Amino acid sequence: xxxxxxxxxxxALLKENGWKGxxxxxxxxxxAKIFAHRDQERLEIGWCVNQLIGPPKYEFAGTIANLHSxxxxxxxxRASKPDMSIYLKRKRRKVRxxxxxxxxNSSSAPEEFDTTQHELPFDIHExxxxxxxxxxxxxxxxxxxxLTGMPESEYVPREMNRDLNNTFYxxxxxxxxxxxxxxxxxxxxxxxxxxxxxxxx
Numbered sequence: 716x717x718x719x720x721x722x723x724x725x726x727a728l729l730k731e732n733g734w735k736g737x738x739x740x741x742x743x744x745x746x747a748k749i750f751a752h753r754d755q756e757r758l759e760i761g762w763c764v765n766q767l768i769g770p771p772k773y774e775f776a777g778t779i780a781n782l783h784s785x786x787x788x789x790x791x792x793r794a795s796k797p798d799m800s801i802y803l804k805r806k807r808r809k810v811r812x813x814x815x816x817x818x819x820n821s822s823s824a825p826e827e828f829d830t831t832q833h834e835l836p837f838d839i840h841e842x843x844x845x846x847x848x849x850x851x852x853x854x855x856x857x858x859x860x861x862l863t864g865m866p867e868s869e870y871v872p873r874e875m876n877r878d879l880n881n882t883f884y885x886x887x888x889x890x891x892x893x894x895x896x897x898x899x900x901x902x903x904x905x906x907x908x909x910x911x912x913x914x915x916x
Contacts, residue, residue: 718762722747725760725785725792732792734758737881750881750904752896754888756797757904760788774904776862796889839893839909844885850915851895852876852883857914858907866913869905871897885909 719742726738729751736751736758748761748768760771770781771788775797782788836850857868875898876883882904883897893909 716765718745718747718765721762721765721785722749725749725789728789728792734792735881737878751792752881752904754886755894755906756791757906758788758791759904760785772903776906779903833914835912836915839912847885847895847909848879848883851897854915856907856912857916858911859913861908861911869897869899869907872900875900875902 719740722738722740726749729736729749732753734751734753734756736749738747738749740747744763745765746761746763749759751758751760755776757774758771759773761768767785770783771785773780773782773788773791782791837847839847842850851871853871853873855868855870857866859865860867871883883895885893885895887893888908894906895909896904896906898904
């Protein structure tokens with residue numbers, strides 16, 4: 716089976732389970748890559764000459780994981796909702812890794828963020844989606860992670876956030892919380908709840 720056919724079969728599975736996204740492909744060289752999302756979940760998977768291109772990447776609420784295989788990726792696609800136990804385990808592992816890194820590099824203090832809520836260049840209730848996106852694109856946003864209580868930040872590059880349907884948009888989660896979806900400079904999808912944003916600078 717070709718890489719393009721594998722991607723087509725995977726897209727059919729995504730559609731059956733409420734996922735959306737985009738496909739990049741090169742039929743001549745038998746290369747295909749899928750970028751998919753469902754609410755705050757993100758999935759990236761690709762094939763070249765019938766072989767998986769590295770581990771599929773899965774992200775939920777800012778936590779990124781490399782999946783072991785395409786079969787594991789299909790399990791995530793078929794699940795009716797994210798597995799919170801797996802998410803929390805990954806989040807705890809990430810927090811411990813950061814703590815160890817800080818202990819090992821105690822001479823270099825981590826960047827300090829002001830954790831107070833600043834006036835934002837938009838109103839999360841009254842501003843239109845277009846106004847919110849215009850204020851965020853090309854800026855650094857700082858938000859409070861609800862699980863760790865710690866601030867996080869990301870730059871939202873203009874050139875990687877021009878697709879207003881699949882990459883850069885404002886939407887509402889199944890719990891009714893408005894969030895902004897964007898791609899980082901490293902090519903990773905992020906989703907941040909508007910109510911958790913502390914600063915845009």
